[in-house]
Amino acid sequence: MGTIVRVGLHGRRVRGWVVADDVVAREGRALRPVARVSGMGPAPELIDLAGWAARRWAGRRVHFLRTASPVTAVHALPAPAPPVGLTPAGSGGAVEELAREALALPRAVVRLPPATDVVPVVLQAIRRGPTLVVVPSQAGAAAMAATLRGQGLASALMPHGWARAAAGAQVVVGARAGAWAPVVDLAAVVVLDEHDEAHQEQASPTWSAREVAGERARRAGATCTWISPCPSLEALGWGPLLSLSRIEERAGWPVVDVVDRRREEPLRADLYSPRLVELLRRAAGGGRRGPGPQVVCVLNRKGRAAMLVCASCAELARCEVCAAAVGIADGFDLVCRRCAAVRPVVCLRCGAGRLKALRPGVKRVREDLERLIGVAVAGVTGDRPNDDGPGDGLGGAAVVVGTEAVLHRRLQPAVVAFLDLDAELLAPRYRAAEQALALLARAARLLGGKATGARMVLQTRLPGHEVVQAALHADPSRVAEAESARRQALGFPPATALALVSGAPAAAFVKELAERAEVEVLGPADGRWLVRASDHASLERALAAVPRPPGRLRVAVDPLRA
Numbered sequence: 192m193g194t195i196v197r198v199g200l201h202g203r204r205v206r207g208w209v210v211a212d213d214v215v216a217r218e219g220r221a222l223r224p225v226a227r228v229s230g231m232g233p234a235p236e237l238i239d240l241a242g243w244a245a246r247r248w249a250g251r252r253v254h255f256l257r258t259a260s261p262v263t264a265v266h267a268l269p270a271p272a273p274p275v276g277l278t279p280a281g282s283g284g285a286v287e288e289l290a291r292e293a294l295a296l297p298r299a300v301v302r303l304p305p306a307t308d309v310v311p312v313v314l315q316a317i318r319r320g321p322t323l324v325v326v327p328s329q330a331g332a333a334a335m336a337a338t339l340r341g342q343g344l345a346s347a348l349m350p351h352g353w354a355r356a357a358a359g360a361q362v363v364v365g366a367r368a369g370a371w372a373p374v375v376d377l378a379a380v381v382v383l384d385e386h387d388e389a390h391q392e393q394a395s396p397t398w399s400a401r402e403v404a405g406e407r408a409r410r411a412g413a414t415c416t417w418i419s420p421c422p423s424l425e426a427l428g429w430g431p432l433l434s435l436s437r438i439e440e441r442a443g444w445p446v447v448d449v450v451d452r453r454r455e456e457p458l459r460a461d462l463y464s465p466r467l468v469e470l471l472r473r474a475a476g477g478g479r480r481g482p483g484p485q486v487v488c489v490l491n492r493k494g495r496a497a498m499l500v501c502a503s504c505a506e507l508a509r510c511e512v513c514a515a516a517v518g519i520a521d522g523f524d525l526v527c528r529r530c531a532a533v534r535p536v537v538c539l540r541c542g543a544g545r546l547k548a549l550r551p552g553v554k555r556v557r558e559d560l561e562r563l564i565g566v567a568v569a570g571v572t573g574d575r576p577n578d579d580g581p582g583d584g585l586g587g588a589a590v591v592v593g594t595e596a597v598l599h600r601r602l603q604p605a606v607v608a609f610l611d612l613d614a615e616l617l618a619p620r621y622r623a624a625e626q627a628l629a630l631l632a633r634a635a636r637l638l639g640g641k642a643t644g645a646r647m648v649l650q651t652r653l654p655g656h657e658v659v660q661a662a663l664h665a666d667p668s669r670v671a672e673a674e675s676a677r678r679q680a681l682g683f684p685p686a687t688a689l690a691l692v693s694g695a696p697a698a699a700f701v702k703e704l705a706e707r708a709e710v711e712v713l714g715p716a717d718g719r720w721l722v723r724a725s726d727h728a729s730l731e732r733a734l735a736a737v738p739r740p741p742g743r744l745r746v747a748v749d750p751l752r753a
Contacts, residue, residue: 193232195260196225208256210238230266231357233259234373240407247727249690249734249746250396259371261353271359272345277318285435290315290416294379298405298415298430304443304665305420305632306640307435310338312418313381317344317362319414320378324364325404327387328599335383336364347372367392370400370407380408385417385426386629388751397747405429420632421667423625424675425685437666444665445638450650462490462556462610467650468563474606474646475566475589484569484585487604488560488592489634490611492552493572499525503543511539518552556610557592566590571597598633607634608648616656620752621683624658628670631662682723684749688730691750693719696742707733721753 192212197204204226216222233241233256241255286303290312293299303309313335316322326332336348339362347356349365349372356363357373365372367390382390382401390400401417408415417426420443434440450466474486499508499518508517510527511534517525524533537544548555557570569585571593585591591602598607609615615627631647638645649659657673660666679686692701701720705712709729714720724730727748734746 192235193238195229195232195264197227197229198223199226208232208238208253208260210252210256230261230264231268231354232256232261233371234357236407236410237371237373240371240403240410243406244398244403245396246731246735247402248396248398248748249731250398254396255371255398258368259373262350265354265357268354268358272355272361274345274361275343277314277342277344284311285439286311287315289433289435293416293433294319294414296414296431298408299417300385300422300426300430300432301416301418302422302432302434302440302667303418303420304435304440304640305635306443306445306638306643307420309383309418310335312416313339313362314342316379316381316414316416321360321374321376322362322379322381323369323372323374323377323404323407324362325370325380325382325390325400326364326366327384327389329366331383332364332366332369339364367400370403377408377411377413379413380404380415382415382417384419386419386421386423386625386632388626388629391749391751395745395747397749397751399749401426420635421625421628421661421670424671424678427671427675428685441665442642443640444662445635445643446641446646447663448646448648449654449659449663450648451654452650452652453654461559462551462650463559463563464650467608467610467648470606470646470648471560471590471608472564475564477605483600483602483604484588484591485605486590487597487602487607487634487637488556488590489595489597489607489609489630490553490556490592491594491614492550492611493554493594499546499548501538501541501543502545502547504538504541506538506540508538508546518550519548519555553592553594560590560592564590568592571600595630595633598630598637602637604637605645606648607638607645608650609634610650612649612651612659613653616651616653616658621678621681622751624656624670624674627658628661628667631658632667635662688724688727689748689750689753690722690730690734691719691747691753692722692745693747694742694744696740696744699740700737700744703737704733707736709733 192209194209196207196209198207237259241252241259244255245252286307289301293301294315313324324335326335333348336346339346345361347360347363349363349369359375363372363374382404385401392398405415450464452464455464471486508525510517510532512532515527517527519525523536525536526533536546553570553572557568561568567588569588569591571591591597615630616623634647638647651659657669661669697720701712704710704722709724710733711723712720724733
């Protein structure tokens with residue numbers, strides 16, 4: 192069971208998996224011999240789990256079998272490393288006590304502040320037996336595996352440690368695909384940063400490593416612990432919440448400064464309030480807290496400007512081809528991000544050649560901050576690690592400005608400033624509040640707890656928003672309470688189950704789907720339809736009952752950006 196084989200079909204050898212034995216062929220079906228055995232594959236329990244995942248996320252079982260298979264052929268397993276005994280658990284600190292309480296339950300959600308070390312929780316899980324640890328990123332998984340190896344533990348890092356894991360490692364660590372790693376006699380599962388969107392596959396099927404790990408633990412009779420500084424609503428409905436005392440939780444978040452812009456000129460277009468500039472100057476001129484920049488500024492807009500207005504007639508700069516808003520990306524021409532049309536910097540209404548930036552991007556902000564603060568400023572975005580910053584990488588820049596990609600770097604700044612937090616709070620997505628709080632939690636992890644003296648600066652015109660208040664008081668439950676009521680009223684997950692349907696044959700597919708009583712079809716909007724059901728079981732039945740039309744159809748269950 193699980194062996195990967197090759198079978199000759201239509202003139203080529205096709206890869207397949209042995210998923211059942213003692214099977215009788217249906218009458219009239221010709222059988223093909225196995226041409227070659229390619230190597231070892233997923234264990235029988237993962238084959239069953241793949242069938243569950245295919246139904247849960249409206250996908251094909253082969254996708255999950257491929258994810259559960261080794262990246263290179265494995266024909267034999269190495270000798271298992273002898274298990275290393277951990278020192279007996281003592282009274283420990285508050286985190287260890289919380290971990291013991293969580294691991295005594297079949298499932299639990301542990302809320303730990305961003306600056307808190309999660310290794311004690313993982314070590315407590317390993318004391319129960321073979322453990323699977325799922326981390327949002329591959330870099331984070333490698334760091335965790337190295338830490339556990341430093342403890343002398345027999346660990347396997349996925350995906351290249353597949354054979355070592357299948358041979359019987361004490362702890363198996365991996366990113367999203369690590370949820371499908373082989374673990375012999377699984378006793379405990381730990382999911383770190385369960386709120387992180389990286390746990391969910393963006394391509395269809397849009398499966399979640401967090402939920403796969405939870406279901407796998409349930410089937411194996413293992414304990415499952417989800418850890419997060421800001422648990423999602425799905426997590427809060429999945430298991431009981433355990434947290435530290437309010438004093439300990441406050442200590443794990445940095446000092447937060449809220450820059451209230453409501454009293455400033457309403458039509459002021461720039462992002463640089465006097466208080467922000469003063470804070471940045473002071474931080475940039477202070478002593479270094481660690482290697483790298485002293486100040487990190489976050490703005491989720493790339494290029495020079497995302498929206499422009501004529502300085503003479505106040506006409507919004509729009510594309511002459513498709514009428515969408517144009518911006519300045521690279522160079523000094525206007526570029527339409529919808530149809531990619533390019534034209535000179537000229538107002539279509541009055542012909543003036545001077546435009547004013549309503550929504551400046553990272554590149555423009557970098558130039559502005561250099562003039563305002565008087566120090567070198569580097570720029571970082573996801574597609575361009577250094578946007579014209581000085582030197583190689585970030586060089587010796589005291590200040591760096593970038594999209595949220597900058598928060599994924601290993602920096603130790605003294606200040607992290609969100610220049611336009613309102614853009615995150617008011618984003619047209621039903622998860623906007625959770626996603627904004629997740630950004631603040633990531634920034635808080637770079638800064639450390641209150642004892643470091645580092646500060647997080649939030650520039651906003653919504654100081655009373657639950658996300659701002661949650662960061663200010665180190666109390667993520669404020670967001671959960673507000674979001675729960677809001678989602679229940681609007682019919683968004685976890686109160687309901689959603690699927691986003693798109694692609695050329697989507698219209699024909701949703702037409703038949705709309706006839707099912709258990710689902711509601713909304714749309715279309717931009718060629719996409721939203722399918723809503725009261726729960727995932729109803730959504731699964733409806734999606735499975737309607738045959739897929741030919742063509743490229745995308746069904747995204749649990750869409751993150753709807």
